[in-house]
Amino acid sequence: MTTPDIRLIAVDMDGTLLDPAGRIPDGLWPLLDRLRERGIAFAPASGRQLATLQRSFGEAGRDLDYIAENGAYVVREGVEVSSDALDPAFVRDLILRMRRLVADGALHAGVVVCGKESAYIEDTDPRFLAEVEKYYARLSVVDDVLAQQDQVLKLAIYDHDGGETHTAPALDDLRRTHQVVVSGAHWIDIMNAGVNKGVALRNLQRALGITPAQTVAFGDYLNDLELLQAADWSYAMADAHPDVAAIARHRAPSNAEFGVITTIETLLEFPGRPA
Structure with missing residues:
Protein backbone atom coordinates (compact mmCIF):
# COMPACT_ATOMS: atom_id res chain seq x y z
CA MET A 1 0.00 0.00 0.00
CA THR A 2 1.27 3.47 -0.89
CA THR A 3 1.84 5.68 2.14
CA PRO A 4 -0.76 8.51 2.00
CA ASP A 5 0.35 12.11 1.61
CA ILE A 6 -0.49 13.25 5.14
CA ARG A 7 0.43 16.81 6.15
CA LEU A 8 -1.66 17.44 9.27
CA ILE A 9 -2.83 15.31 12.19
CA ALA A 10 -5.45 16.73 14.57
CA VAL A 11 -6.04 14.86 17.81
CA ASP A 12 -8.61 15.26 20.55
CA MET A 13 -7.18 14.95 24.06
CA ASP A 14 -9.47 13.37 26.69
CA GLY A 15 -10.56 9.87 25.78
CA THR A 16 -8.47 9.99 22.61
CA LEU A 17 -4.77 10.84 22.97
CA LEU A 18 -4.56 10.85 26.76
CA ASP A 19 -4.43 7.51 28.56
CA PRO A 20 -7.19 6.60 31.04
CA ALA A 21 -5.23 8.36 33.80
CA GLY A 22 -5.23 11.60 31.78
CA ARG A 23 -1.56 11.45 30.80
CA ILE A 24 0.15 11.90 27.43
CA PRO A 25 1.60 8.49 26.52
CA ASP A 26 5.40 8.32 26.51
CA GLY A 27 5.28 6.97 22.97
CA LEU A 28 4.07 10.32 21.63
CA TRP A 29 7.37 12.17 22.16
CA PRO A 30 9.50 10.16 19.68
CA LEU A 31 6.52 10.10 17.32
CA LEU A 32 6.43 13.92 17.29
CA ASP A 33 10.10 13.95 16.27
CA ARG A 34 9.36 11.60 13.37
CA LEU A 35 6.41 13.73 12.27
CA ARG A 36 8.62 16.83 12.26
CA GLU A 37 11.18 15.01 10.15
CA ARG A 38 8.41 14.10 7.68
CA GLY A 39 7.05 17.69 7.64
CA ILE A 40 3.72 16.69 9.17
CA ALA A 41 2.01 19.20 11.48
CA PHE A 42 0.50 17.93 14.73
CA ALA A 43 -2.44 19.76 16.32
CA PRO A 44 -3.96 18.95 19.71
CA ALA A 45 -7.68 19.80 19.38
CA SER A 46 -9.47 20.25 22.66
CA GLY A 47 -12.02 22.07 24.73
CA ARG A 48 -9.12 23.01 26.99
CA GLN A 49 -7.63 26.49 27.01
CA LEU A 50 -4.48 27.25 25.04
CA ALA A 51 -2.31 27.70 28.14
CA THR A 52 -3.33 24.28 29.44
CA LEU A 53 -2.49 22.58 26.16
CA GLN A 54 0.86 24.34 25.98
CA ARG A 55 1.64 23.30 29.57
CA SER A 56 0.75 19.68 28.78
CA PHE A 57 3.21 19.46 25.89
CA GLY A 58 5.95 21.59 27.42
CA GLU A 59 9.06 22.25 25.40
CA ALA A 60 8.15 19.46 22.97
CA GLY A 61 5.04 21.44 22.01
CA ARG A 62 6.76 24.72 21.28
CA ASP A 63 6.22 24.44 17.52
CA LEU A 64 2.90 22.58 17.56
CA ASP A 65 -0.39 23.91 16.25
CA TYR A 66 -3.24 24.18 18.76
CA ILE A 67 -7.01 24.08 18.39
CA ALA A 68 -8.17 25.32 21.79
CA GLU A 69 -11.53 26.12 23.43
CA ASN A 70 -13.35 23.66 21.15
CA GLY A 71 -12.24 25.59 18.09
CA ALA A 72 -12.76 29.17 19.26
CA TYR A 73 -9.00 29.79 19.33
CA VAL A 74 -6.44 28.45 16.83
CA VAL A 75 -2.72 29.13 17.15
CA ARG A 76 0.07 28.00 14.85
CA GLU A 77 3.61 28.08 16.22
CA GLY A 78 2.62 30.79 18.70
CA VAL A 79 0.77 32.98 16.18
CA GLU A 80 -3.02 33.31 16.15
CA VAL A 81 -4.69 31.78 13.12
CA SER A 82 -8.29 32.49 14.15
CA SER A 83 -10.47 33.34 17.14
CA ASP A 84 -14.17 33.95 17.72
CA ALA A 85 -15.19 35.89 20.83
CA LEU A 86 -18.70 35.97 22.30
CA ASP A 87 -20.71 39.18 22.45
CA ALA A 193 -22.74 29.83 16.09
CA GLY A 194 -20.44 28.12 13.64
CA VAL A 195 -17.62 27.64 16.13
CA ASN A 196 -16.43 24.06 16.43
CA LYS A 197 -13.30 22.00 16.04
CA GLY A 198 -14.13 21.33 12.40
CA VAL A 199 -14.25 25.02 11.44
CA ALA A 200 -11.01 25.48 13.35
CA LEU A 201 -9.38 22.60 11.52
CA ARG A 202 -10.41 24.04 8.16
CA ASN A 203 -8.91 27.40 9.20
CA LEU A 204 -5.68 25.61 10.02
CA GLN A 205 -5.77 23.71 6.73
CA ARG A 206 -6.06 27.01 4.86
CA ALA A 207 -3.17 28.48 6.84
CA LEU A 208 -1.04 25.46 5.92
CA GLY A 209 -2.25 25.26 2.34
CA ILE A 210 -3.38 21.66 2.64
CA THR A 211 -6.58 19.71 1.98
CA PRO A 212 -8.87 17.35 3.95
CA ALA A 213 -7.33 14.51 1.91
CA GLN A 214 -4.00 15.33 3.57
CA THR A 215 -5.51 15.47 7.05
CA VAL A 216 -5.95 12.85 9.77
CA ALA A 217 -8.26 13.45 12.75
CA PHE A 218 -8.98 11.41 15.86
CA GLY A 219 -11.88 11.86 18.30
CA ASP A 220 -14.23 10.13 20.69
CA TYR A 221 -16.96 12.51 21.85
CA LEU A 222 -19.71 14.76 20.50
CA ASN A 223 -17.53 17.86 20.32
CA ASP A 224 -15.32 15.94 17.86
CA LEU A 225 -18.00 15.35 15.22
CA GLU A 226 -17.10 18.32 13.01
CA LEU A 227 -13.38 17.71 13.52
CA LEU A 228 -13.70 14.26 11.98
CA GLN A 229 -15.88 15.57 9.17
CA ALA A 230 -13.11 18.00 8.17
CA ALA A 231 -10.59 15.19 7.57
CA ASP A 232 -10.70 12.45 4.95
CA TRP A 233 -8.71 10.24 7.31
CA SER A 234 -11.17 10.33 10.23
CA TYR A 235 -10.82 7.92 13.15
CA ALA A 236 -13.24 7.27 15.99
CA MET A 237 -11.73 5.62 19.03
CA ALA A 238 -12.88 2.09 19.85
CA ASP A 239 -15.08 3.29 22.71
CA ALA A 240 -16.26 6.50 21.03
CA HIS A 241 -19.76 7.92 21.43
CA PRO A 242 -22.06 6.11 18.94
CA ASP A 243 -22.72 9.31 16.99
CA VAL A 244 -18.98 9.81 16.53
CA ALA A 245 -18.42 6.22 15.47
CA ALA A 246 -21.23 6.59 12.92
CA ILE A 247 -19.59 9.44 11.00
CA ALA A 248 -15.94 8.37 11.18
CA ARG A 249 -14.47 6.58 8.19
CA HIS A 250 -12.17 4.43 10.31
CA ARG A 251 -11.80 3.08 13.85
CA ALA A 252 -8.75 3.25 16.10
CA PRO A 253 -7.95 1.20 19.19
CA SER A 254 -8.93 2.80 22.49
CA ASN A 255 -6.82 5.36 24.32
CA ALA A 256 -5.97 2.62 26.83
CA GLU A 257 -4.32 0.78 23.92
CA PHE A 258 -2.54 3.96 22.71
CA GLY A 259 -4.72 3.90 19.61
CA VAL A 260 -3.67 7.30 18.27
CA ILE A 261 0.02 6.43 18.33
CA THR A 262 -0.30 2.93 16.91
CA THR A 263 -2.67 4.07 14.15
CA ILE A 264 -0.34 6.89 13.07
CA GLU A 265 2.64 4.51 13.07
CA THR A 266 0.74 2.05 10.89
CA LEU A 267 -0.74 4.65 8.55
CA LEU A 268 2.58 6.38 7.92
CA GLU A 269 4.59 3.14 7.96
CA PHE A 270 6.69 4.23 10.89
CA PRO A 271 8.48 1.46 12.77
CA GLY A 272 6.58 0.49 15.91
CA ARG A 273 7.55 1.49 19.39
CA PRO A 274 10.12 -0.68 21.14
CA ALA A 275 8.67 -3.30 23.47
Missing part, protein backbone atom coordinates in the same frame (compact mmCIF):
# COMPACT_ATOMS: atom_id res chain seq x y z
CA PRO A 88 -20.29 40.74 25.94
CA ALA A 89 -24.06 41.30 26.27
CA PHE A 90 -24.73 37.61 25.61
CA VAL A 91 -22.10 36.63 28.17
CA ARG A 92 -23.68 38.87 30.79
CA ASP A 93 -27.20 37.57 30.14
CA LEU A 94 -26.13 33.94 30.33
CA ILE A 95 -24.11 34.42 33.52
CA LEU A 96 -27.09 36.09 35.19
CA ARG A 97 -29.36 33.30 33.97
CA MET A 98 -27.06 30.61 35.33
CA ARG A 99 -26.87 32.36 38.67
CA ARG A 100 -30.68 32.29 38.90
CA LEU A 101 -30.92 28.61 37.88
CA VAL A 102 -28.37 27.62 40.50
CA ALA A 103 -29.91 29.82 43.22
CA ASP A 104 -33.35 28.33 42.52
CA GLY A 105 -31.99 24.79 42.73
CA ALA A 106 -32.83 24.01 39.10
CA LEU A 107 -29.18 23.18 38.35
CA HIS A 108 -26.22 22.07 40.41
CA ALA A 109 -23.54 23.63 38.24
CA GLY A 110 -20.65 26.07 38.00
CA VAL A 111 -19.59 28.35 35.16
CA VAL A 112 -16.13 28.96 33.73
CA VAL A 113 -15.71 32.17 31.71
CA CYS A 114 -13.01 31.27 29.19
CA GLY A 115 -11.12 34.36 28.09
CA LYS A 116 -8.12 34.73 25.82
CA GLU A 117 -5.89 35.74 28.72
CA SER A 118 -7.31 33.55 31.49
CA ALA A 119 -10.28 31.54 32.68
CA TYR A 120 -12.43 33.07 35.44
CA ILE A 121 -14.66 31.50 38.09
CA GLU A 122 -16.53 32.82 41.10
CA ASP A 123 -17.75 29.47 42.44
CA THR A 124 -15.31 28.00 44.98
CA ASP A 125 -17.12 24.70 45.61
CA PRO A 126 -14.21 22.26 46.16
CA ARG A 127 -15.48 19.65 43.71
CA PHE A 128 -16.06 22.25 41.01
CA LEU A 129 -12.67 23.86 41.63
CA ALA A 130 -10.92 20.49 41.44
CA GLU A 131 -12.50 19.77 38.04
CA VAL A 132 -11.75 23.23 36.67
CA GLU A 133 -8.11 23.10 37.71
CA LYS A 134 -7.63 19.99 35.56
CA TYR A 135 -8.34 21.95 32.40
CA TYR A 136 -7.31 25.57 33.01
CA ALA A 137 -3.64 26.36 33.60
CA ARG A 138 -4.47 30.06 33.75
CA LEU A 139 -7.32 30.39 36.21
CA SER A 140 -8.47 33.37 38.23
CA VAL A 141 -10.90 33.01 41.14
CA VAL A 142 -12.74 36.34 41.34
CA ASP A 143 -15.63 37.89 43.19
CA ASP A 144 -17.54 38.70 39.99
CA VAL A 145 -16.77 37.14 36.62
CA LEU A 146 -18.72 39.92 34.93
CA ALA A 147 -16.22 42.50 36.14
CA GLN A 148 -13.34 41.00 34.14
CA GLN A 149 -11.99 42.69 31.00
CA ASP A 150 -11.11 39.97 28.51
CA GLN A 151 -12.34 38.59 25.20
CA VAL A 152 -14.57 35.65 26.10
CA LEU A 153 -14.14 32.73 23.72
CA LYS A 154 -16.39 30.24 25.46
CA LEU A 155 -18.57 29.65 28.49
CA ALA A 156 -18.00 26.21 29.99
CA ILE A 157 -20.54 24.83 32.44
CA TYR A 158 -19.73 21.95 34.77
CA ASP A 159 -22.92 20.17 35.82
CA HIS A 160 -22.37 17.97 38.88
CA ASP A 161 -25.39 15.84 37.94
CA GLY A 162 -24.61 15.38 34.23
CA GLY A 163 -24.47 18.02 31.51
CA GLU A 164 -26.29 16.17 28.73
CA THR A 165 -29.34 15.42 30.90
CA HIS A 166 -29.60 18.62 32.96
CA THR A 167 -27.83 21.76 31.72
CA ALA A 168 -28.16 21.06 27.99
CA PRO A 169 -32.00 20.82 28.10
CA ALA A 170 -32.20 23.90 30.35
CA LEU A 171 -30.29 25.93 27.77
CA ASP A 172 -31.81 24.35 24.67
CA ASP A 173 -33.23 27.68 23.48
CA LEU A 174 -29.67 28.98 22.98
CA ARG A 175 -29.17 26.55 20.12
CA ARG A 176 -31.10 28.93 17.87
CA THR A 177 -28.25 31.44 18.02
CA HIS A 178 -25.21 29.68 19.54
CA GLN A 179 -23.32 26.42 19.74
CA VAL A 180 -24.32 24.37 22.78
CA VAL A 181 -21.97 21.39 22.83
CA VAL A 182 -21.84 18.41 25.15
CA SER A 183 -18.06 18.09 25.54
CA GLY A 184 -17.96 15.51 28.33
CA ALA A 185 -20.13 13.68 30.82
CA HIS A 186 -20.42 16.80 32.98
CA TRP A 187 -19.37 19.62 30.65
CA ILE A 188 -21.40 21.87 28.35
CA ASP A 189 -19.66 24.46 26.17
CA ILE A 190 -21.40 27.53 24.74
CA MET A 191 -19.78 29.34 21.83
CA ASN A 192 -20.75 31.45 18.87
